[in-house]
Amino acid sequence: xxxxxxxxxxxxxxxxxxxxxxxxxxxxxxxxxxxxxxxxxxxxxxxxxxxxxxxxxxxxxxxxxxxxxxxxxxxxxx
Amino acid sequence: xxxxxxxxxxxxxxxxxxxxxxxxxxxxxxxxxxxxxxxxxxxxxxxxxxxxxxxxxxxxxxxxxxxxxxxxxxxxxxxxxxxxxxxxxxxxxxxxxxxxxxxxxxxxxxxxxxxxxxxxxxxxxxxxxxxxxxxxxxxxxxxxxxxxxxxxxxxxxxxxxxxxxxxxxxxxxxxxxxxxxxxxxxxxxxxxxxxxxxxxxxxxxxxxxxxxxxxxxxxxxxxxxxxxxxxxxxxxxxxxxxxxxxxxxxxxxxxxxxxxxxxxxxxxxxxxxxxxxxxxxxxxxxxxxxxxxxxxxxxxxxxxxxxxxxxxxxxxxxxxxxxxxxxxxxxxxxxxxxxxxxxxxxxxxxxxxxxxxxxxxxxxxxxxxxxxxxxxxxxxxxxxxxxxxxxxxxxxxxxxxxxxxxxxxxxxxxxxxxxxxxxxxxxxxxxxxxxxxxxxxxxxxxxxxxxxxxxxxxxxxxxxxxxxxxxxxxxxxxxxxxxxxxxxxxxxxxxxxxxxxxxxxxxxxxxxxxxxxxxxxxxxxxxxxxxxxxxxxxxxxxxxxxxxxxxxxxxxxx
Numbered sequence: 001x002x003x004x005x006x007x008x009x010x011x012x013x014x015x016x017x018x019x020x021x022x023x024x025x026x027x028x029x030x031x032x033x034x035x036x037x038x039x040x041x042x043x044x045x046x047x048x049x050x051x052x053x054x055x056x057x058x059x060x061x062x063x064x065x066x067x068x069x070x071x072x073x074x075x076x077x078x
Numbered sequence: 079x080x081x082x083x084x085x086x087x088x089x090x091x092x093x094x095x096x097x098x099x100x101x102x103x104x105x106x107x108x109x110x111x112x113x114x115x116x117x118x119x120x121x122x123x124x125x126x127x128x129x130x131x132x133x134x135x136x137x138x139x140x141x142x143x144x145x146x147x148x149x150x151x152x153x154x155x156x157x158x159x160x161x162x163x164x165x166x167x168x169x170x171x172x173x174x175x176x177x178x179x180x181x182x183x184x185x186x187x188x189x190x191x192x193x194x195x196x197x198x199x200x201x202x203x204x205x206x207x208x209x210x211x212x213x214x215x216x217x218x219x220x221x222x223x224x225x226x227x228x229x230x231x232x233x234x235x236x237x238x239x240x241x242x243x244x245x246x247x248x249x250x251x252x253x254x255x256x257x258x259x260x261x262x263x264x265x266x267x268x269x270x271x272x273x274x275x276x277x278x279x280x281x282x283x284x285x286x287x288x289x290x291x292x293x294x295x296x297x298x299x300x301x302x303x304x305x306x307x308x309x310x311x312x313x314x315x316x317x318x319x320x321x322x323x324x325x326x327x328x329x330x331x332x333x334x335x336x337x338x339x340x341x342x343x344x345x346x347x348x349x350x351x352x353x354x355x356x357x358x359x360x361x362x363x364x365x366x367x368x369x370x371x372x373x374x375x376x377x378x379x380x381x382x383x384x385x386x387x388x389x390x391x392x393x394x395x396x397x398x399x400x401x402x403x404x405x406x407x408x409x410x411x412x413x414x415x416x417x418x419x420x421x422x423x424x425x426x427x428x429x430x431x432x433x434x435x436x437x438x439x440x441x442x443x444x445x446x447x448x449x450x451x452x453x454x455x456x457x458x459x460x461x462x463x464x465x466x467x468x469x470x471x472x473x474x475x476x477x478x479x480x481x482x483x484x485x486x487x488x489x490x491x492x493x494x495x496x497x498x499x500x501x502x503x504x505x506x507x508x509x510x511x512x513x514x515x516x517x518x519x520x521x522x523x524x525x526x527x528x529x530x531x532x533x534x535x536x537x538x539x540x541x542x543x544x545x546x547x548x549x550x551x552x553x554x555x556x557x558x559x560x561x562x563x564x565x566x567x568x569x570x571x572x573x574x575x576x577x578x579x580x581x582x583x584x585x586x587x588x589x590x591x592x593x594x595x596x597x598x599x600x601x602x603x604x605x606x607x608x609x610x611x612x613x614x615x616x617x618x619x620x621x622x623x624x625x626x627x628x629x630x631x632x633x634x635x636x
Contacts, residue, residue, distance in 0.1 A: 016108045039131075043131060046256075050103050050104055050262070050263075051104055057251075058254050061251065061255040
């Protein structure tokens with residue numbers, strides 16, 4: 001899957017879990033959303049694992065807090 | 079109708095996400111169903127690990143079943159003190175056994191969990207679900223036994239849910255980031271079990287009948303167009319038919335609701351040997367061109383059940399919407415072109431799965447068949463005594479039968495028509511009344527030479543000075559219309575130990591939406607012109623002492 005497709009799918013996951021629009025695409029971070037709290041973060045990480053059939057490390061699960069970081073992490077696992 | 083159709087279409091489209099073999103977290107969370115809940119349930123969650131990642135997945139399943147659940151989450155507490163307990167409809171113990179079993183042996187832990195369950199059982203009369211797992215599967219039977227000896231206490235084995243889908247339950251990463259060691263891949267499966275099976279089976283009235291369309295539901299194709307040899311029995315449709323047969327064996331009535339020529343349907347079942355379902359598997363049929371809502375009403379009448387205990391399955395969303403508009407209490411599931419998905423959707427419909435299958439549940443289907451024979455015999459025999467004797471009708475009375483607790487609670491929960499006080503006593507409450515020094519609970523079993531109907535009545539009474547108060551009185555609809563009500567009820571009460579020396583018998587009455595048969599029976603006993611009002615109604619104890627049971631009926635005490 002190329003970077004653009006990964007990014008589209010990451011944004012789709014965020015939209016569904018956070019139930020809000022993701023206005024600035026790759027620049028979107030956890031700080032941009034009040035809905036992205038610790039519980040939603042776990043849901044996002046788990047949904048991303050399902051969506052891309054990957055498994056993040058414990059450190060990644062804690063630190064992947066932006067579209068850009070997630071895209072890089074997913075790409076590295078493919 | 080268009081609005082209702084659209085509303086239902088959204089619901090039916092959601093079936094493919096919710097009832098896939100392994101539903102994905104994202105697909106579930108993308109489901110947005112706005113439904114008006116039929117039922118609101120309060121669940122106390124007592125826990126030592128996180129439930130939140132699973133709860134977020136429960137909501138779409140609950141919405142699909144038109145259920146609203148308020149989960150009241152406790153703080154994390156390894157000691158399970160049940161602090162700040164408040165009344166609820168269900169008590170859920172969400173327990174990570176690994177937190178104990180890494181440091182102590184299971185031999186030490188099992189007595190501890192038994193004691194904690196007993197403590198909660200003492201506080202709450204609500205059904206109790208212990209959701210956990212134990213690494214030593216061989217000891218699971220002991221944990222099950224601990225639950226089985228407590229009334230209305232159920233073991234939800236989380237490891238079994240994972241194993242059924244070839245998944246490992248535990249993922250140490252999850253414990254660190256999500257507060258629960260349960261693997262992400264299992265979350266959606268557990269959410270589905272919790273929302274569709276475990277909680278509904280603990281509190282909701284059961285689905286009693288599955289009303290199935292034929293074309294593109296039980297086979298692929300249209301009988302009227304493709305012909306008897308042209309409709310296809312795919313592997314998926316065969317699996318669905320076998321599943322329906324399994325439900326029948328568990329006591330769920332099967333009914334056929336089809337817009338077809340009756341002769342074509344008769345020929346189909348005669349000639350197609352590859353059909354797992356045979357014509358006599360259906361307890362009721364409506365094969366005609368009439369409106370399906372009318373057909374389903376007729377089927378409910380024939381099966382002597384209320385429409386709200388019917389689940390209707392059809393491949394035509396228009397038919398489903400039409401039935402939903404005319405009979406909003408009927409439950410509906412869309413028959414997807416993929417029969418495996420239809421099977422999964424039915425399997426997960428709230429109220430169909432049960433924690434326990436009672437012997438009496440399985441007797442229900444055979445008993446209805448026998449009812450038709452009884453009716454024809456009744457027409458042939460003029461004297462009721464000859465009719466009862468010919469059928470070898472036997473009533474078996476049992477006082478305080480603790481071994482029937484689950485069945486008695488089921489009767490209180492399921493009976494709508496002949497239910498005098500509508501108390502809906504659960505297992506814990508029935509057990510508590512059995513143990514009261516002045517109380518008595520009597521069950522009545524009915525059998526004849528055609529069928530054993532099982533336990534068909536429960537009477538809960540308590541002595542109050544010189545009165546015997548009938549707190550609850552339920553007779554299953556399968557025993558109604560056989561002119562045995564007086565014999566079973568008045569005989570049972572007159573043989574209760576606390577009846578001795580009473581001057582009057584007081585019946586508690588609550589007027590419910592459908593309990594007219596019980597009210598009519600009491601009105602006749604009390605010689606009232608209309609139905610008795612909600613409250614208490616007394617009759618002289620002599621009235622019961624002097625009552626003569628119907629001739630020809632054999633009475634036994636066990």
